[in-house]
Amino acid sequence: xxxxxxxxxxxxxxxxxxxxxxxxxxxxxxxxxxxxxxxxxxxxxxxxxxxxxxxxxxxxxxxxxxxxxxxxxxxxxxxxxxxxxxxx
Numbered sequence: 279x280x281x282x283x284x285x286x287x288x289x290x291x292x293x294x295x296x297x298x299x300x301x302x303x304x305x306x307x308x309x310x311x312x313x314x315x316x317x318x319x320x321x322x323x324x325x326x327x328x329x330x331x332x333x334x335x336x337x338x339x340x341x342x343x344x345x346x347x348x349x350x351x352x353x354x355x356x357x358x359x360x361x362x363x364x365x366x
Contacts (some may be wrong), residue, residue: 286307287307287308290304290307290308291308294308294338294341295338298337298338299335299336299337299338300335300336300341301333301334301335301336302316302317302320302327302334302336303316304336305325305336305341308341308345309344309345309348320334324344324348325340325344325348326340327340
């Protein structure tokens with residue numbers, strides 16, 4: 279992950295913590311997948327989304343559930359920031 283991607287991911291995680299949800303694009307950044315892949319995941323029902331005013335939202339609880347139980351690997355740093363791993 280490049281420095282720019284890492285910074286962008288950190289901003290998305292901060293937004294998730296502050297607002298309690300992220301956009302589908304934000305979810306894609308956290309999950310480490312492309313936006314088209316996130317769309318496919320939404321369409322298959324791999325991740326639960328809520329449409330609010332034409333924008334898909336994924337709430338923090340669902341992001342945590344997906345990252346913990348889903349098939350995609352997330353970086354240790356991201357998992358720690360989201361409280362999915364215990365810090366040593």
